[in-house]
Amino acid sequence: MIDLRVSDLPLPDVLKEFIIKERGITELYPPQEExxxxxxxxxxxxxMCTTTATGKTLMAELAMVNAVLTRGVKAVMAVxxxxxxxxxxxxxxxxEKLGVRVAVTxxxxxxxxxxxxxxxxxxxxYEKLDSLLRHRADWLRQVGxxxxxxxxxxxxxxxxxxxESIIAKVRALGLNTQIIALSATVGNAEDIAKYLExxxxxxxxxxxxxxxxxxxxxxxxxxDGDRAVIKDLGNPVLSLVIDTLLNGGQALVFTxxxxxxxxxxxxxxxxxxxxxxxxxxxxxxSRVSSAVLEASQSRLLGEELAKVxxxxxxxxxxxxxxxxxxxxxxxxxxxxxxxxxxxxxLAAGVNLPARRVIIHEYRRYEPGVGMEELPVMEYKQMxxxxxxxxxxxxxxAILIARGEDEVDxxxxxxxxxxxxxxxxxxxxxxxxxxxxxSAIASGYASDMEGVFRFVSSTLGYxxxxxxxxxxxxxxxxxxxxxxxNFLVESGFxxxxxxxxxxxxxxxxxxxxxxxxxxxxxxIRGLRAREETSDLGYTHLIVQSPxxxxxxxxxxxxxxxxxxxxxxxxxxxxxxxxxxxxxxxGEYEERELEDYLxxxxxxxxxxxxxxEVSEDELYRKYDVGPGDLRVYSDLMNWLASAVARxxxxxxxxxxxxxxxxxxxxxxxxxxxxxxxxxxxxxGVGRARARALYNAGFRSIAxxxxxxxxxxxxIRGFGDKLARSIIEQARKLINEGRVIRYEPxxxxxxxxxxxxxxxxxxxxDYL
Ligand SMILES: Nc1ncnc2c1ncn2[C@@H]1O[C@H](COP(=O)(O)OP(=O)(O)OP(=O)(O)O)[C@@H](O)[C@H]1O
Ligand SMILES: [Mg+2]
Numbered sequence: 001m002i003d004l005r006v007s008d009l010p011l012p013d014v015l016k017e018f019i020i021k022e023r024g025i026t027e028l029y030p031p032q033e034e035x036x037x038x039x040x041x042x043x044x045x046x047x048m049c050t051t052t053a054t055g056k057t058l059m060a061e062l063a064m065v066n067a068v069l070t071r072g073v074k075a076v077m078a079v080x081x082x083x084x085x086x087x088x089x090x091x092x093x094x095x096e097k098l099g100v101r102v103a104v105t106x107x108x109x110x111x112x113x114x115x116x117x118x119x120x121x122x123x124x125x126y127e128k129l130d131s132l133l134r135h136r137a138d139w140l141r142q143v144g145x146x147x148x149x150x151x152x153x154x155x156x157x158x159x160x161x162x163x164e165s166i167i168a169k170v171r172a173l174g175l176n177t178q179i180i181a182l183s184a185t186v187g188n189a190e191d192i193a194k195y196l197e198x199x200x201x202x203x204x205x206x207x208x209x210x211x212x213x214x215x216x217x218x219x220x221x222x223x224d225g226d227r228a229v230i231k232d233l234g235n236p237v238l239s240l241v242i243d244t245l246l247n248g249g250q251a252l253v254f255t256x257x258x259x260x261x262x263x264x265x266x267x268x269x270x271x272x273x274x275x276x277x278x279x280x281x282x283x284x285x286s287r288v289s290s291a292v293l294e295a296s297q298s299r300l301l302g303e304e305l306a307k308v309x310x311x312x313x314x315x316x317x318x319x320x321x322x323x324x325x326x327x328x329x330x331x332x333x334x335x336x337x338x339x340x341x342x343x344x345x346l347a348a349g350v351n352l353p354a355r356r357v358i359i360h361e362y363r364r365y366e367p368g369v370g371m372e373e374l375p376v377m378e379y380k381q382m383x384x385x386x387x388x389x390x391x392x393x394x395x396x397a398i399l400i401a402r403g404e405d406e407v408d409x410x411x412x413x414x415x416x417x418x419x420x421x422x423x424x425x426x427x428x429x430x431x432x433x434x435x436x437x438s439a440i441a442s443g444y445a446s447d448m449e450g451v452f453r454f455v456s457s458t459l460g461y462x463x464x465x466x467x468x469x470x471x472x473x474x475x476x477x478x479x480x481x482x483x484x485n486f487l488v489e490s491g492f493x494x495x496x497x498x499x500x501x502x503x504x505x506x507x508x509x510x511x512x513x514x515x516x517x518x519x520x521x522x523i524r525g526l527r528a529r530e531e532t533s534d535l536g537y538t539h540l541i542v543q544s545p546x547x548x549x550x551x552x553x554x555x556x557x558x559x560x561x562x563x564x565x566x567x568x569x570x571x572x573x574x575x576x577x578x579x580x581x582x583x584x585g586e587y588e589e590r591e592l593e594d595y596l597x598x599x600x601x602x603x604x605x606x607x608x609x610x611e612v613s614e615d616e617l618y619r620k621y622d623v624g625p626g627d628l629r630v631y632s633d634l635m636n637w638l639a640s641a642v643a644r645x646x647x648x649x650x651x652x653x654x655x656x657x658x659x660x661x662x663x664x665x666x667x668x669x670x671x672x673x674x675x676x677x678x679x680x681x682g683v684g685r686a687r688a689r690a691l692y693n694a695g696f697r698s699i700a701x702x703x704x705x706x707x708x709x710x711x712x713i714r715g716f717g718d719k720l721a722r723s724i725i726e727q728a729r730k731l732i733n734e735g736r737v738i739r740y741e742p743x744x745x746x747x748x749x750x751x752x753x754x755x756x757x758x759x760x761x762x763d764y765l
Contacts, residue, residue: 004027004028004032004033004036005026005027005028006019006020006025006026006027006028007020007026009028009036009041009062010036010041010042011041011062011066012066012069012070014069014098015062015065015066015069015098018095018097018098019062022094022097023058024390025058028055029054029055029205029207030203030205031048031050031051031054031055031056031201031203031205032054032055032058032059034201034203035048035059035201038199038201039199040059040063040180041062041063041066043067043144043178044178044198044199045178045179045180045196045197045198045199046178046179046180046181046198046199046200046201047151047181047182047189047192047193047196047198047199047200047201048180048181048182048183048201049183049184049186049189049192049200049201049202049203050184050201050202050203050204050205051184051203051204051205051206051384052184052206052210052380052381052383052384052385053206053207053208053210053351053384053387053388053389054184054203054205054206054207055207055389056149056182056183056184057088057149057182057349059180060077060147060149060180060182061091061092061095063075063145063147063178063180064077064121064145064147065095065098065100065121067144067145067178068100068120068121069098069100071144073142073143073144073145074119074120074121074122074139074142074143074144074145075120075121075122075143075144075145075146075147076121076122076123076124076129076143076145076146076147077092077121077122077123077124077147077149078124078125078126078129078146078147078148078149078163078166079123079124079125079126079149079150079349080125080126080149080150080153080156080159080348081125082106082107082125083322083325083345084149084150084348084349085104085106085123085124085125086104086106086322087349087350088104088123088149088349089102089103089104089123092121092123095121100120100121101118101119101120101121102119102120102121102122102123103115103116103118103119103121103122103123104122104123104124105122105123105124105128105132106124106125106128107128107633107636107637108128108636108637109127109128109131109511109512109513109637110511110512110513110637110640111135112132112135112137113132113137114137114138114139116132116137116139117138117139126148126153126159126162126163126166127159127162127513129166130162130165130166130169130438130513131513133165133166133169133170133173133442134438134441134442134510134511134513135442135511136442136443140173140175141173141175143175143177144176144177144178145177145178145180146166146170146177146178146179146180147180147181147182148163148166148179148180148181148182149182149349150182150183150348150349151163151181151182151183151186151192151422152183152185152186152377152419152422154192154422154424154459155377155420155422155423155425156425157425157428160424160425160426161424161425161426161431161434161435161458161460162435164424164426164435164458164459164460165426165435165438165439165458167179167196167457167458168435168439168444168454168455168457168458169439169442169444171457172439172444172445172453172454172457173444179196179198181196181198184380184381184384185376185377185380185381185419186419186421186422187377187418187419187420187421187422188421188422189202191421191422191459191462191463192422192459194462195458195459195462206387207389208387208388208389208392208393208394208395209387209394209395210383210384210386210387210394210395210396210397211223211224211394211395211396211397212383212396212397212398212399212415213396213397213398213399213415214398214399214400214401214406214407214410214411214415215236215239215240215358215398215399215400215401216400216401216403216404216406216407217232217404218230218231218232218239220240220398221407221411223411223415223416230243231243233271235267236360236400237253237264237267237268237358237360237400238267238268238271240356240358240398240400241253241268241339241356241358242268242271242272242277244355244356245272245277245279245338245339246277246279247355248355249354249355249356249392250332250335250337250338250339250353250354250355250356251338251339251340251354251355251356251357251358252332252339252340252342252346252352252354252356252357252358252385252386253339253340253341253342253357253358253359253360254341254342254343254344254346254347254357254358254359254360254382255341255342255343255360255361256343256360256361256363256364256365257343257364257365258315258317258319258343258622260341260360260361261315261316261317261341261342261343262304262315264315264341264360265308265313265314265315265339265341266308268308268311268313268339268341269307269308269310269311269312269313270311272311272312272313272338273310273311279312279338280311280312280336280338281336282310284336285309285310285311285312285336285337286310288309288327288331288336288337289306289307289309289310290306291327292305292306292309292324292327292328293306295321295323295324295327296320296321296324296625297321297614297625297628298614298615298617298618298624298625299614299615300615300618300619301319301320301618301624301625302324305320305324305328309328309331309337312336312337312338312339313337313338313339313340313341314328314331314332314337314339314340314341315340315341315342316328316329316340316341316342316343316345316346317342317343317345317624317626318343318345318624318626318627318630319618319622319623319624319625319626319627320624320625320626321624321625321626321629322626322629324625324626325345325626328340329346329350329352332352332353333352333353335353340352340354344378344382346385347378347381347382347385348381350385351388351391352385352388352391353388353391353392354385354386354387354388354392354395355386355387355392355394355395355396356386356395356396356397356398357382357383357385357386357395357396357397357398358397358398358400359379359382359383359397359398359399359400360400361400362374362379362399362410362414367549367551368594373413374414375419375420376413376414376417376418376419376420377419377420379399379414380419382397383397384397399414399415423463424458424459424460424462424463424464425460426455426458426459426460426461427455427458427460427461427464427476427479429483429486430515430517432455432479432480432483433483433486433487433515433516433517434515434516434517436451436454436455436480436483436484436487437487437492437493437502437506437509437510437516438510439451439454440493440500440501440502440506441502441506441507441509441510441511442510445500446499446500446501447498447499447500448480448481448484448498448500449498451480451484451500452476452477452480455476455480461476464476484500486516487506487516490516490519490520491503491505491506492505492506492509492516492519493506504648505519505645505648505649508644508645508648512637512640512641512644513637513641514641514645518543518544518545519645521540521543521573522540522543522641522642522645523645523649524573525540525543525572525573526540526572526642526645526646526649526651526654528572528573529570529572530651530653530654531653531654531657532570532571532572533567533570534606534609534657534661535567535570535571535602535603535606536567536570536571536572537572537639537642537654537657537658537661538602538605538606538609538661538665539571539572539573539598539599539602540572540573540642541602541635541638541639541642541665542598542601542602542605543573543598544634544638546634546638547601547631547634547638548601548627548630548631549594549597549598549600549601550597550600550601550604550621550622550623551597551600552593552596552597552600556600557589557592557596560596560599560600560603561582561592561596563599563603564582564595564596564599565579565582565583573598575592575595576591576592576595577591577592600621604617604620604621604623605631605635605665607620608628608631608665608668609661609664609665609668609669609670610670611668611669611670611673611685611689614628628668631665632665632666632667632668635662635665635666636662636665636666639658639661639662639665639666640658640659640662642658643655643658643659643662646658660674663677663678663740667684667685667688668685669685669688669689671740672692672697673685673688673689673692674740675697675698675699675737675738675739675740675741676688676691676692676696676697676698676699676702678738678740679699679727679728679731679737679738680699680702680724680727680728681723681727682720682723682724683724686715687715687716690713690714690715690716691710691713694709694710694713696710699728699731699732699737699739700728700732700737702724702725702728703725703728703729703731703732705725707721707722707725708721710724710725
């Protein structure tokens, strides 16, 4: 077979020239060629299930740009994670040279984002795309290509049904949209293709050979029967890493926890620096190291990382600032950093020069479950980061065995195993109620027949065999009736005969992207009291399963329990036991574990809102700047959702207090800084505090300030000082200042009352 040349593709000349020149790609890989033959550039639905590194994402890019240039339509690319969305958007921006406008949007589920009308390609997350479809943004009608990257996420409990809901909505809109779905790890491609009404491209071919093996006791056992004896340095990961470096490659290590990434990185760094392994360039690395320190919001975490970076090694996890993560990834790409030890943050979709991928642990801790083995799917994704085209001549993925019999076990269960089938989770009660409410509230279904039609366009329907069996279909209709009844009883829907419509409350949920189960908890909590303390509110907000919870350690258990007892009346959601039972010690610790972790999470968030420093939060809670960013976005969303619920339910006091708390939890500031942080760009909690302490307490103060007075404050330069004065003046001239005056002390539990034992929040623990 002769490879298809880029110059022969049915694409505009400018695009072909661009690919050849800018990307250096002249010929297509066989699976890519098959996608062309099956119509990826002719608007056909395509499911590409081909091995990692076969250029799936590239094909989707070309199809999108082609559609924009030749048909004048828009294209949307949906990915599973926010960080991936930003990365893809950055990659796609090179097409701006062809006049293609690229935008990225994530979060802020209550917005319709009309500004996106001005862009040709929109990169976003599944959740955000679902929320845009809920708002029925006008520009969606112009979308001609929809790319679902990493489509095996359909298997995910939460994200899967969101993908199915997106597809069902696109179908209900009757749009003539081409769907391109991509994944390297789908065990049942035919199933998914049938569901998507797509042609399937399936292949195991890989442009760069990938060898897989298991390491045990100084030996790598490859799946092809070969063996390699390497120098045993006593520590398996270290031995494998050093072996790679001495052979001129770089290594990417995956492990199962953040502390493990740090520990392994330190061991490797120590070895490289102490034994003078001659692969690093100290001068360049010390530059990277300073950049890391500079970019890290937490000095402690930054120093920990900067130290190993000097030896050419880094750890990488979601606790790090986004900027710090980019520095690490770029320096690894530039081959300054030789080793990166990561959690799953780098497991999918990325192109890095990793000659050898090492999987340190094939088990990880799942809260509430215990240690669990990784799915084959995840292993294959991690393994696929090794040997990327243009970066390495070959790749290796090595699992580590802890005993001799594990060699065989890993070979059988990972390397030679088939990836799992993707199974829909759409038809669980929770998912059905979430997505049916959304279908009705956003007008994709208005009667029971419409609702059924919506469900029948999901993968869950197909996989449940409902299309083939009348009896099953009747059962499903009854399930749907039950779910609709639940939504009616909850006050989210109204039903007259077979017509269904959302109530004001139901519409609010839909617009705020709040699921009915969580909304019910919120409403129950709000009804428990007329007003409560900041702890009571924050604890209510963190009831959403979206909020990552901090685990309570053994030694902390009693402190948090005491906190619960002290604040009993103010807590809107009570523990699963009575006060008497707790006071009399009639419980087992595990009965209270979950509850206390929501308390601990709330306490941490309140300390953040009380301006406790990033360093302190990292030291006390292991919460890094990257986590704070996630919490901040969640609070902005969920706290305002609860505030809106309260105001829709006519609970004014709740609504007022929640609104204040929302800003505090979002920006990590006390009340008096709210006006500064919400109005000014480039002013976060630290700078706002500095301004305030220097006497600049409102936007008006700043508008009237002498630039020199501000530029002399720590953390401000001339440029920033001028910029914020200009911003402040402009806001005032245009009457756009969001005014905020701190409120008086309130009833119903101020922080003082809440933490009466030892005074302030800070002193408490
Ligand atoms: N035909 C080609 N010739 C040379 N390089 C290519 C070709 N197609 C893609 N590439 C390059 O190969 C690399 C991998 O491509 P891409 O990221 O699209 O793979 P993928 O199949 O999406 O991988 P994954 O499953 O890991 O997400 C990229 O750097 C891309 O630019
Ligand atoms: Mg990809």
